[in-house]
Amino acid sequence: MNYEPFEDIYNRACQRKGGRASLELLLTQPLTNEQLATIADDRFLAQFTKSIFQSGFVWRVIHSKWPAFEEVFWEFNIEKLLMMPADMLERKSQDERIVRNFTKVKTVPANAQMMRNVQLEHGSFAQFIADWPEENIIGLWLYLKKNGQRLGGNTGPYALRQIGKDTFILSQDVESYLRAHNIIEGGLYTKRSLEATQRAFNHWREESGRSLTELSRLIAFGVGENLVST
Incomplete structure (x- = not known):
């Protein structure tokens, strides 16, 4: 599977949320174990x-x-x-x-x-x-x-x-991204879709060093109607 590079995901979220500094303020960190x-x-x-x-x-x-x-x-x-x-x-x-x-x-x-x-x-x-x-x-x-x-x-x-547990969320925006990039098809909560989603997030987690929580929000910020004025 060829996943979109994390840098592209991050840059798109930056553009939609008013730049790097504004974007980082919107991200939250999970608790440690x-x-x-x-x-x-x-x-x-x-x-x-x-x-x-x-x-x-x-x-x-x-x-x-x-x-x-x-x-x-x-x-x-x-x-x-x-x-x-x-x-x-x-x-x-x-x-x-x-x-x-x-x-x-x-x-x-x-x-x-x-x-x-x-x-x-x-x-x-x-x-x-x-x-x-x-x-x-x-x-x-x-x-x-x-x-x-x-x-x-x-x-x-x-x-x-x-x-505070680190997890991604299958919000409407995240689901929209996953479908648009052919990561999932069919039911959102089928075993096949969940496993495909986990693999994708594991890939971006390893690539970026970011938590699942951050990755989930970054993907959501890059799609949908959540634009902010710059």
Whole structure:
């Protein structure tokens, strides 16, 4: 596969975002593996839950209600959540301080159980995430989709990105680039497409020394309607 050189990707993003200095200000760095490993596991569950509720909903509403979510779900204490009886979960799903969506509320204890299973094997969920190799980040996506609830599609990847794990995101702009350059065809989340996307990002990562997070944003900045005035 002949991939577009990273320099071309970067220069196009520079042109659309007002130059190198302005572009670099828009880029964010993921946390190091050492930093990830120190995050409390409840923060991962909180971020998974936040991303699940934001999916298909107005993000600012979830953001404004988030302190109430933390209170209602005991700051996402995994042990407490796993001991919660079903009738209490139903009552919490009707709490007017949060978004009352029982289908999404049920993911809280379900994903807490997924994380507990990981803890028993790896010591902590944070360490499990930190140790997962970025060159197979799609494998982590698929793990969360298979073993968690409502963490498929972009929900799991967005949650990982928000908490600091290095990952690319299959946004509309990134998808548009991948299709225009014949890197993928067919379904976006098929095994074939995901593997082809991972290979492409691994190539640019090795070529540029940039993180998957930076590469994903640089590609997105180079396409779509996200121009800025210079």
